[in-house]
Amino acid sequence: MTGLLVVTAVPAEAEAVRAGLPDADMVVVPVGVGPAVAGAATARLLALAEAAGRPYQGVVSAGVAGGFAGAVAVGGTVLGTRSVAADLGAESPAGFIPVDELGMPPELLGGGVAIAADPDLLATLQSNLPEATVGAVLTVSTVTGTARSTEELRRRHPDAVAEAMEGYGVGVAAAHAGLPFVELRTVSNPIGPRDRDAWRMREALAALTTAAAALA
Numbered sequence: 001m002t003g004l005l006v007v008t009a010v011p012a013e014a015e016a017v018r019a020g021l022p023d024a025d026m027v028v029v030p031v032g033v034g035p036a037v038a039g040a041a042t043a044r045l046l047a048l049a050e051a052a053g054r055p056y057q058g059v060v061s062a063g064v065a066g067g068f069a070g071a072v073a074v075g076g077t078v079l080g081t082r083s084v085a086a087d088l089g090a091e092s093p094a095g096f097i098p099v100d101e102l103g104m105p106p107e108l109l110g111g112g113v114a115i116a117a118d119p120d121l122l123a124t125l126q127s128n129l130p131e132a133t134v135g136a137v138l139t140v141s142t143v144t145g146t147a148r149s150t151e152e153l154r155r156r157h158p159d160a161v162a163e164a165m166e167g168y169g170v171g172v173a174a175a176h177a178g179l180p181f182v183e184l185r186t187v188s189n190p191i192g193p194r195d196r197d198a199w200r201m202r203e204a205l206a207a208l209t210t211a212a213a214a215l216a
């Protein structure tokens, strides 16, 4: 695929992606952790490329993620059907209220509380990665670390297969630039009660290198 901008959170993820694309003419940039910094940095990269007369043709948010048990195993690969701002909203005694249910004008919500994957980009990656689990990827600003919040996320987003921290922000940047977007993740840890010993970062980075070949 030509003209894609691939953004990751951290340099180790960018290196893993590049290792799977030895000959590809693809730009891979670590843009930082969390939706705000990743979104802002991606928007700047897209604007600079456009101003230079060499606009990108699409944007991929790539990296490691937590996986929901039963949906995807550690070491597995995920393709996002949409990237959901899962913690953007308001708490209330009756529970969490998503931002799009707070009565704000829709134009203030950018692309809404979820950015859908581009159907063509997703279909191409799905055919290159038939073993990938396909579903919604949640974007959170805080890594989920209790059974209670895990169950709450599952209840609110039954189609979710994974969570990470950048997809929605990167997706908003792509949407503002009018570009196709997709999120590609490999699973480093199960989502649930915090257990740092259960993280398998090396395995997830190796899987990311394998999955990145699908972008070539």
Ligand SMILES: O=C(O)c1cccc(C(=O)CC[C@H]2O[C@@H](n3cnc4c(=O)[nH]cnc43)[C@H](O)[C@@H]2O)c1
Pocket: 009, 010, 033, 034, 063, 064, 065, 066, 067, 140, 142, 143, 144, 163, 164, 165, 166, 188, 189, 190, 191, 196
């Ligand atoms: O909790 C820690 O001690 C810790 C130490 C190093 C890194 C982290 C991260 O949270 C890295 C987050 C990074 O990776 C993605 N990611 C991976 N697993 C998850 C998850 O279960 N929930 C949310 N994000 C996850 C995320 O996109 C960040 O870029 C933690």
